[in-house]
Amino acid sequence: MLGEYPIQGGGAAEIAASVERAVGAGELAPGQPLPPMRELAVQLGVNPNTVAAAYRTLRERGVIETAGRRGSRVRPKPATTWREQIRVDVPDGVRNVADGNPDPALLPPLAEAFAAAAGQSDREPVLYGHDPVEPELMRLARAALDADGVPDGPVAVASGSLDAVERVLVAHLKPGDQVAVEDPGWGSLLDLVPALGLRTIPVGVDDQGPRPDDVRRALESGARAVIVTDRAQNPTGAAVGAARARALRAVFREHPETLLIEDDHGHGIVDVPLHPLAGVTRHWVFVRSVAKAWGPDLRLAVFTGDAVTVDRVRGRQSLGPGWVSRLLQRAVVRLWRDGAVDTREVAASYGARRDALIEALAERGVAAQGRSGMNVWVPVPDETGAVARLLHAGWAVAPGARFRLNAAPGIRITVSTLTAQEAGPLAAAVAAAVGPAPVRTYV
Numbered sequence: 001m002l003g004e005y006p007i008q009g010g011g012a013a014e015i016a017a018s019v020e021r022a023v024g025a026g027e028l029a030p031g032q033p034l035p036p037m038r039e040l041a042v043q044l045g046v047n048p049n050t051v052a053a054a055y056r057t058l059r060e061r062g063v064i065e066t067a068g069r070r071g072s073r074v075r076p077k078p079a080t081t082w083r084e085q086i087r088v089d090v091p092d093g094v095r096n097v098a099d100g101n102p103d104p105a106l107l108p109p110l111a112e113a114f115a116a117a118a119g120q121s122d123r124e125p126v127l128y129g130h131d132p133v134e135p136e137l138m139r140l141a142r143a144a145l146d147a148d149g150v151p152d153g154p155v156a157v158a159s160g161s162l163d164a165v166e167r168v169l170v171a172h173l174k175p176g177d178q179v180a181v182e183d184p185g186w187g188s189l190l191d192l193v194p195a196l197g198l199r200t201i202p203v204g205v206d207d208q209g210p211r212p213d214d215v216r217r218a219l220e221s222g223a224r225a226v227i228v229t230d231r232a233q234n235p236t237g238a239a240v241g242a243a244r245a246r247a248l249r250a251v252f253r254e255h256p257e258t259l260l261i262e263d264d265h266g267h268g269i270v271d272v273p274l275h276p277l278a279g280v281t282r283h284w285v286f287v288r289s290v291a292k293a294w295g296p297d298l299r300l301a302v303f304t305g306d307a308v309t310v311d312r313v314r315g316r317q318s319l320g321p322g323w324v325s326r327l328l329q330r331a332v333v334r335l336w337r338d339g340a341v342d343t344r345e346v347a348a349s350y351g352a353r354r355d356a357l358i359e360a361l362a363e364r365g366v367a368a369q370g371r372s373g374m375n376v377w378v379p380v381p382d383e384t385g386a387v388a389r390l391l392h393a394g395w396a397v398a399p400g401a402r403f404r405l406n407a408a409p410g411i412r413i414t415v416s417t418l419t420a421q422e423a424g425p426l427a428a429a430v431a432a433a434v435g436p437a438p439v440r441t442y443v
Contacts, residue, residue, distance in 0.1 A: 006018070006022040006025075006027040006028065007019055007022065007034075007035075007040065007044070008044070009044065009054075010044070010045075010046060011046075011050065012050050012051075012053035012054040012057065012176075013054075013057070013175055013176055013197065015040075015044070015046075015050070015051060015054035016054040016055075016057040016058050016061075016063075019034070019054070019058055019063065019064070020058065020061070020063050023063055023074055028074050029074065030074050030075065031073055031074060032073060032074050033071055033072070033073045034055070034064060034071065034072045034073060034074070036071055037051040037052050037055060037072075038051075053199075055072055057194055057199065058072075059072075060190075060193075060194040060200060060405075061191075061194045061195060063075060088387060088391060088396045088397070088398070088399065090396040093394070094391060094394055094395065094396050095394055095395050095396065095422070095426075096396045097395060097396065097397055097413050097414050097415070097417075097418060097426065098396045098397050098398040098412070098413075098414060099398075099414060100234065100374075100375065100398065100412070100414050101296065101414065101416060102269070102292050102293070102295075102296070102374065102416050103349070103350075103374075103416040103417050105417075106341075106345075106346050106349060106416075107293075107294065107295050107341075108294060108295070108335055108340035108341050109340075110295065110298075110331070110335075112334075113331045113332075113334040113335045113338070113340065114327075114331045116330075116331075116334045117327050117328075117330035117331040117333075117334060118327065120330050121326070121327050121330065126326040126327070128322075130326070132156075132157065132314070132317070132318070132322070132323035132324070132326075133155060133156060133157050133323075133329070134157075134326050134329035134330055134333060136330075136333045136337075137157070137302070137329045137330075137332060137333050138155045140333065140336050140337070141155050141288070141302040141304075142155050142304070145286070145288075145304055148274045148276065149274070149275075149276055150274075150276045150278055150286050150304060151276075151278050151279035151284075151304075152304075153286075153304040153305050153306060153307065153310065154304060154305075154307060154310045154311075155302055155303070155304050156302070156303055156304070156310050156313060156314055156317075157300060157301070157302055157303075157323070157324045157329060158287075158300075158301050158303060158313075158317075158324065159299045159300065159301070159321070159324055160289055160291060160299045160300065160301050161263050161265070161287050161288075161289040161291070161301045162188055162189065162192060163299075163301065164285070164287045164301050164303045164313075165189065165192065165227065165261055165263065165287065166192055166196065167313045167316060167317065168259070168261055168285045168303075168305070168309060168313060169192075169193070169196055169198065169225065169259075169261075170196065170316070171309060171312035171313050171316065172224070172225065172259045172283060172309065172312075173196075173198055173224055173225060173259070174197075175196070175197030175198065176197065176198070176199065177198050177199070177224045177225070178198070178199045178200075178201050178218075178221070178222050178223045178224060178225075179193050179198050179199070179200060179201065179223060179224070179225045179226070179227065180200075180201045180202075180203050180215060180218035180219070180223040180225070180226040180227070181193060181200050181201070181202060181203065181227050181405070182202075182203055182205045182209075182210055182227070182228070182229060182233065182238075183202030183203060183204060183205065183404060183405045183406055183407045184205065184235055184236060184377065184400065184403040184404045184405075184407045184410065185205070185229070185233070185234070185235075185403060185405075186229070186233075186234045186235075186263075186265075186403070187402040187403050189227065190403070190405065200405060201218040201221065201223050202214075202405040202406045202407070203215055203218055203226075204407070205233065205236055205238050205407075206238065206369075207236075207237075207238055207239075207369055207371045208238065208239070208240060208241045208243070208244035208371075209228065209229070209230075209233065209238045209239065209240035209241070209244050209248070210226075210228055210240075210248065212244070212247040212248055212250075212251050215248060215251050216251045216254070219251070219254075219255045219258060223258070224257075224258065224259060225258065225259035225260070225261060226252075226258055226259070226260055226261070227261045227262075227263065228240065228248070228260070228261070228262050228263070228277060229262075229263050229264075229265050230262055230263065230264045230265070230266070230274055230275070230276065230277075231264060231265060231266030231267070231270045231272055231274060231372050231373070232265045232266030232269060232270050232292070232372045232373025232374070232375075233265060233372075233373070234265060234373070234375055234403070234412075235375050235377050235398070235400070235402075235403045235410075235412035236369045236370070236375070236377040237354065237369055237370035237371050237372050237373045237375050237376060237377065238369070238371055238372070239266065239270065239272045239371050239372040239373075240275050240277070241272075241275060242273075242275050244275075245275035245276075245277060248277055249277055249280045252277065252280040252281050253280055255281070256280070256281050256282055257281070257282055257283075258281045258283075259281070259283045259284070259285075259309075260277060260278065260280070260281045260283070260284040260285070261284070261285050261287070262276060262277060262278055262284070262285070262286045262287065263287050263289075264286065264287065264288045265289070265292070265373070266292075266372050266373050267288045267289065267290075267292070267293065268290070268292060268293025268294065268341060268343045268346065269292050269293050269343070269346050269347055269350055269373060269374065270347050270350075270351075270372040270373060271344065271347035271348065271351060271372075272371070272372050278305070282306065283305070283306050283308065283309050284305050284306055284309070285303055285304070285305035285306075285309055285310075286303060286304050286305060287301055287302075287303040288301060288302050288303070289301040290332055290335075292374070293341050293343060293346060294332065294335055294340070294341055298328065298331075298332060299324075299328070300324055300328055300329065300332055350373065350374045350415065350416060351372075352420075353374075353415040353416070353418045353419075353420075353423075354370045354373070354374070354375075354376060354415045355370075356415075356418075356420055356423040357370075357376055357413065357415055357418060357423045357426065357427060358370050358376060359423075360423045360424050360426070360427035360428075361376075361378065361427045361430060361431070363427070364427055364428060364430075364431035365431065366378060366427065366430055366431050366434060367379065370415075374414055374415055374416040375412050375413065375414055375415070376412070376413045376415055377400075377410050377411075377412055377413075378410055378411050378412075378413065378430060378434070379408055379409070379410045380400070380409050380410055380411055380433075380434045381409065381434065382409070382434075383399055383400050383401060383409035383410065383411065384399070385433075386411055386430075386433045386434050387399050387411060389432065389433035390411075390429055390430065390433045393429040393432070393433065394429070395426055395429050395430075397411045397412065397413050397430075398411065398412040398413075398414070399411065400412065411430075413426070413430075
């Protein structure tokens with residue numbers, strides 16, 4: 001115990017864990033201030049940088065919040081993963097362009113595929129000890145990966161992209177290791193990394209993906225893993241182009257021991273070519289989910305990688321869930337074989353909606369990003385004000401804080417269900433919201 005603060009430890013991870021335990025036990029109440037970093041460092045006999053690192057980890061995990069000179073305090077509603085709480089409650093009558101969901105009208109019907117899969121499972125039941133991957137799923141997935149230039153490797157199945165990424169990180173890293181992540185980037189991933197006891201190093205993103213110089217600096221500063229989104233990056237829509245892929249591969253050749261994880265987030269919904277980075281480093285994984293094109297409730301992602309990594313993940317998976325339902329895998333096979341989704345039509349539809357909004361914004365002097373996928377990222381000077389003004393104007397957008405570490409403020413707009421008639425009014429509302437607040441005069 002440290003006076004009135006139940007905090008102890010000699011390292012950043014120990015101090016952070018001590019605070020988190022105290023919060024969980026109610027010894028540190030919501031809203032309770034924490035000691036200043038220098039004061040705590042003196043009392044624990046550690047370097048102030050150690051306390052700063054502990055507080056940074058706690059902020060990233062949503063346990064504490066910092067308010068400048070007022071110091072740090074326990075969040076009113078602390079949680080291990082908190083970014084999903086940074087959202088706008090959408091009242092009746094407000095148009096929701098914040099949720100990041102695909103257009104339900106572009107998703108395939110599932111009844112026939114699952115009925116066929118159930119019939120196959122009746123004829124060929126899957127029992128303990130059977131192969132965890134449906135052979136036809138493996139064949140189709142591997143053929144698609146080969147066509148896109150992804151290096152050869154064993155194919156495995158996880159319960160979605162985030163499940164695959166988590167299993168790969170755990171297979172190679174230990175608490176305290178550093179992971180380079182895109183900033184702005186996928187909010188769930190920005191929660192996952194610190195929740196595993198790992199440290200995030202933010203890497204800047206432009207329309208072509210992660211900036212090579214930022215990736216190089218992250219690796220030179222000790223990052224053991226890098227996570228890259230190949231296409232339809234959430235929230236910016238970035239897609240790694242040919243020139244950027246060459247530059248990134250050159251960086252990874254300088255650091256061959258890096259664990260490289262690629263998430264092809266735009267699989268099935270984009271019309272830009274894939275330029276994979278896999279195979280440059282000793283350990284790598286390439287992940288594809290069916291969520292965006294075939295349905296979020298189909299909790300399935302296929303991934304490939306180097307033999308050692310995939311074997312580690314499969315081994316650990318066998319000690320937990322064992323496998324992803326072969327019934328589900330068979331349904332996905334049926335969807336793929338039957339061409340249930342016209343991926344070109346889906347990509348063209350999202351592209352037209354995205355381009356319409358970006359053009360309408362440009363006409364009103366508002367710059368925006370959105371090279372691929374279903375999201376548009378708009379930098380704003382005042383994120384909270386922009387979100388509030390748009391809500392007042394009848395539009396709910398996603399606050400950029402859900403997706404940022406050190407990146408500048410912004411808002412994310414999901415265009416998946418945006419109609420051609422809505423692009424202009426939405427752009428006008430954004431232009432009004434990102435401008436200076438009107439000056440009120442009183443007479």
